[in-house]
Amino acid sequence: MVGEHNENLLSNMLPVYYTRLFPQNIFCRWLSCGSSPQPLSNRELSFTLADDVYLRYLSISNQKELHTLLLKKCPYKLDIGAVYNTKPSIARHDSIVLARELVFDIDLTDYDEVRTCCQEAKVCEKCWKFMVVACEIVDKALKEDFGFQSILWVFSGRRGIHCWVSDYEARTLDSPGRAAVADYLCLIMGGDNQNKKVNLGSENLHSSIKRALKVIDKYFKELLQDQEFISTPERLKNFLKLIPDEQLRSQVEKALQKMPEASTERWVTFVNLYETYCRENSNTTRKIKFLVEEIKIQYSYPRLDVNVTKGFNHLLKSPFSIHPKTGKVSVVFKPNNAKNIKLDEIPNLYTLLDDSSPDNIQHQNNMRAAVKSFQEVVFSLEKAEAIRRKNDANVSLEF
Ligand SMILES: [Zn+2]
Known part of the structure; x- marks a missing residue:
């Protein structure tokens, strides 16, 4: 049924989605910047396939390889892992994690003791406001208290939000540093x-x-x-x-x-x-x-899943991955626009690919806006990376 969740339909629709709508180019550029100075191929990707088959330690060298891999495996879900000192591989137990975006995972299930409108997997416009508050508070803290610039906010696909900080200082932060940031942002304590x-x-x-x-x-x-x-x-x-x-x-x-x-x-x-x-x-x-x-x-106040932030190689769902249960796209959004997000207007795979759906145009437009917001973050990250590399080169010339 169109517009409704149907896992069988997924395998037919995903190749179309990955080819036509998934922003492959900008995705690879974002990952490349976030992996630098290591090559893109040192970054771990992981796929969840039909029937929960889980593939870890995948990697790509360029957009063409990404495209081929997406069509070959047709993942129901896409996760992003860390950047290693070598190409990630299940056989390389000695590989070392060198970098990883600083990530935050905020999920409405962690609000169940305070939210009264919904519980567990349910979400509505009322409890979404908790996410609006969380996004605004964390975004301001990351910018004003830590000086981070390259901050990507992503709808998690169901009932929460993810935040990826790609600044060089953030992605090379060690585990104690990550724990310190997480603890700094945590005000709600106790079980x-x-x-x-x-x-x-x-x-x-x-x-x-x-x-x-x-x-x-x-x-x-x-x-x-x-x-x-x-x-x-x-x-x-x-x-x-x-x-x-x-x-x-x-x-x-x-x-x-x-x-x-x-x-x-x-x-x-x-x-x-x-x-x-x-x-x-x-x-x-x-x-x-x-x-x-x-x-x-x-x-x-935001209830963060601190373990996700503290972990150096915690896998996190990729921007623009599909949520296999809801069909919703993990769209990128601007933090100052979080309050305007309407949950039923978040692009959904089934609606996006169905011209006859009354919401098709709306979802298409919102998908385009999400890709544009993604581009803006990636372009500014690329600029910051170019400056960093130039400064690094100058420093090494001076010595
Ligand atoms: Zn609710």
């Missing part, structure tokens, strides 16, 4: 049995946290309305667990229980009670100095 997961201390807030809170403040009211974080008795109970001060907690509990369920109004009442309480008990409220901020962060 399922820890109620309060954010602790900002009582000193002044770090500028990156202030900046993140500015982003959160733009969306927090909408999130409160959409998710109704504190509406039902169950949700209210969980919310109250985030208030460590017993006296304040019982004041809030009494007041909120008497109110209508709407979370936006309950939130305003909570903030007012908190502020009054802090004014009246200024000697004892040091440990809840940032309680409002901590709760906002717990409900909406």
Whole structure:
């Protein structure tokens, strides 16, 4: 059925997709830049074929080889791995990982304890806003705190987003360096049995946290309305667990229980009670100095899959790969456009290749826009790489 997921159709449609729509040229240019100074052929690609057959340690030297390989194997899914000191091969156990984009994986399933509209694999326009917030916060941190420029944002194909940082400093970062970046961006700590997961201390807030809170403040009211974080008795109970001060907690509990369920109004009442309480008990409220901020962060700050970021050779789904379950294309998007993404307008293989579908034109246009956004990132990466190579050459001449 057209427009619907059908795995049997995939094998017929994928060769057409790879030939006509997959941006092979720009893809190879992006991977080449990200592999440099090693050749493109030292980069690992991995394919998932029909029936979950998994091929690792594939590599290509140029676009022609990519095209041939895609048509020969017809992968249902395409993953990208690290750059090795040699051509990747299953037989070469001694090969060393030399480079890898710094990557981030943010998935809505990690928001299941806060999102109320959907759970697990489900996603809707309401919970997509968590991804909008995450994208904006991480993008700003990478640019402003780390100075990275070449940042590619990609829809993961179902319910999340990926971020690839290709700057030379990022892709040659060692494992402890990656772990440091991941930890720096992680504010939500603790597993399922820890109620309060954010602790900002009582000193002044770090500028990156202030900046993140500015982003959160733009969306927090909408999130409160959409998710109704504190509406039902169950949700209210969980919310109250985030208030460590017993006296304040019982004041809030009494007041909120008497109110209508709407979370936006309950939130305003909570903030007012908190502020009054802090004014009246200024000697004892040091440990809840940032309680409002901590709760906002717990409900909406990005939840990163840190293992993906920390790992040097973690495979990650390629931009423009198809999600085999949804048929959706892992499109590249601009971070400042994340809020305008409509999930049902994300190009889908079945709609893209079906002229008679009412959404065909829309999906085609969005596919073109995604390729254009990809090009823009690759062109600027190529420029940065040219400058880096020139500087390297000058340095070696000087010595
Ligand atoms: Zn949802």
